[in-house]
Amino acid sequence: MDISKIIFRTILAVVVLGGFFVVGLYSGHHRNGLHQLVYGTFDQTRLVIKELPNLTKSRPIHFLRKARYDGEGVTVNAGPDKTDEYLLLSGFFKDHNGVRLIERDGTIVHEWNVSIFDTVGDPSFCRNPPATEWNAIPHGTIIEPDGTITLGFESCGMIKLDRCSAPVWAQTELITHHSPNFMSNGDIVIAGGEFVPDGPNVQWPYDDEYWEDLIFVFSPDGTLKKSKRMTDLYIENDYQAILTATGKFATWINGEFHLNEVEELSPELAPAFPMFEAGDLLLSIRNRNMIMVVDAEMETIKWHQIGPWIRQHDPDFQPDGTITLYDNNTDETNPGRRSGGSRIYRVDPTTGETEIVYGGTPETHFYSRERATHQMQPDGSVLVTEAQGGRVFQVDSAGEIIWEWVNRYDEDNVTWMHDASILPKSFFEVSDWSCS
Template identity: 25%
Template sequence: MLYIQNFGLTYYDQDSATQGFTLYARNAGKQVWLINMEGDVVHEWQTTGGTTNFNYLRENGNLFICEKVDEGPGVVSGKSGRMREYDWDGNVVWEHLDDHQHHDARRLENGNTVYIAWKELTSAQSKKVKGGIPDTELDGKIYCDAIREVDEKGDIVWEFSNDYNEFFDKYYINPLAPREEYGHANTIFPMADGNYLISYRVFDLLVIVDRKTGKLIWEYQNHSLGGQHDCQELENGNILVFANGHNTPANSNPGPNFSQVWEIDPKTDEIVWKYFSKRNPLNFWSPHISGCQRLKSGNTLICEGGKGRIFEVTPSGEIVWEYINPFFGPHPAYTDSEINWVFRAKRYSSDSPQIQNRV
């Protein structure tokens, strides 16, 4: 019996693909790779402060990443704790430690840094948490999510957390998810107007927080999101998000779980564009991690994280570039098998500030 599995670059339509360089890392690895359109590694960073999931390039060409530390809560998913910036040559030029930090963080133009952190609920608050699998708290504890903004000295200058009565009353944990986390926020996106866009996985919920008032000014819950990731504001004001389609029967009526990428108009809550596999929905499915990026050409770069697959589609859904991470390694917190999972991937054009005159 013959088994064929392709890795690396598997498809490239040079006329339709958006030219540039793609940045990604294997989950729980210590390398971050920048590849060209042919799938060749043109630059590599080696992390020195722990394994990494999340990373992106700043406009000065520095690599910003989140690295895992051993200290802090024992929650496995998305655990980080060390935020670092490496220059192009791999030297550490900035660092902030918070052993409760997880999943996502961003450097801001004013020098501040915003990130997601676990925050332990009190016993009284924990009793208000609805949903989830019974008796799956972490050593009897439940952690909500705090969005923290720190200045260049590391002092907290702003914080928002989902630990208030109105939130407890309105949002419950997915019944198939453990009760150790009340929220499982996995994305914090700074918006053009200074507000923050947040993704809460176990609520199938996207929200916008007014930074000035600390109030929610947009709430979008749709259980067809299925534990979504990587929400972001587009230049047209719409929201792009990877809808994992996990633990939900709502993708079809009835039908299996499968993933999609949605563009949502926050003024109307209408899904104005979506991508899914039209040939077989199950050809495109990642129950966890994953991401998306709207490119300047109008195409969309998609990271199907659980398969290590990164691909680009046109507005009509035609695949014009595909790459599958060929680098496997251990992820002992999750599995005894080696994995090639990719949390997110981002593409940068050759004339972008991140890349220009560097490659």
């Protein structure tokens, strides 16, 4: 080829690319339509490439984590022979989201298949509509004596499935998130979300569109009974100083509060909490490192405490008048200063005094940056769901591991465990768990 043609084509290519570069700089500076088109196309292409393992169902990338523990399934079963108990496990099992009822030796008694497309149908109403089942994250499972389960999909809808995984109802009108809980009258309380677009509905202290967190109470058939916006709750209780404590009025991308748990104080436990009343609600506000108790009408904040936990989950009222919670402790980069790993905390709301029930030492290390649950047992042991560690374990009152489940995916990885609980077999009225 003529060398002059090579030089000409090279110069032409440089000029064209340079022109695109200059146009890109100009459009990027002015944020015009061309910029949006180019960068929007780039982002979409990058997203599709990233999501290919999910779209092709070759690898559940959103649920995978590097394994920190050996074995698969039940790896420790050293506690007392409690043949009168079941464990309810919710997680991503190999290739699907599911809920399992198992014996302590790992024998599966029953399994529910949890599918967002089979239950809510079109998930376009979700905050981040999932493209596949592998993009949908269940969060929190509660069960009834007849084997009916209720759970929520993260920032999407809440569903109820019968014993054979058939939908009973799906709540698709409102966005719910995190764990539902039964109330003493059979209602269901859960956190929710609502997008507030820029305009007249934006209220102080926000100056732009934002995601609001809400408390929702639903009847047993999935009908909304009442709700409360967290911003209103703060302002009505003169908590403006805490509401604006971030020092800026532009809200967090995931919401100012990230309300991740609402639990009712039952009539049975109320006598242990003289400063509260039956029906009061315990809230966990992750982005504020705060837990609080409000009255049943969701009008008055009766108590709150910030820390020492960091980005906590799953606070529970306890029979001894204390509150326990899962401290995610995302400051794991400073193990010397923060002891490293997650912890189970106990706080006395009358004094504010706290203690670590389990974790915080090299010998008791466990960690889940997000999510995770715990359940205190009558004998002083505690069941812990190390969600992103793909592990559920139980430690006795002396801190010894007496039961462990590892949700193995392959040689190097585990998949998430969403939550777990221990239930007495006498709780159930089901004698035959089979389904046609």
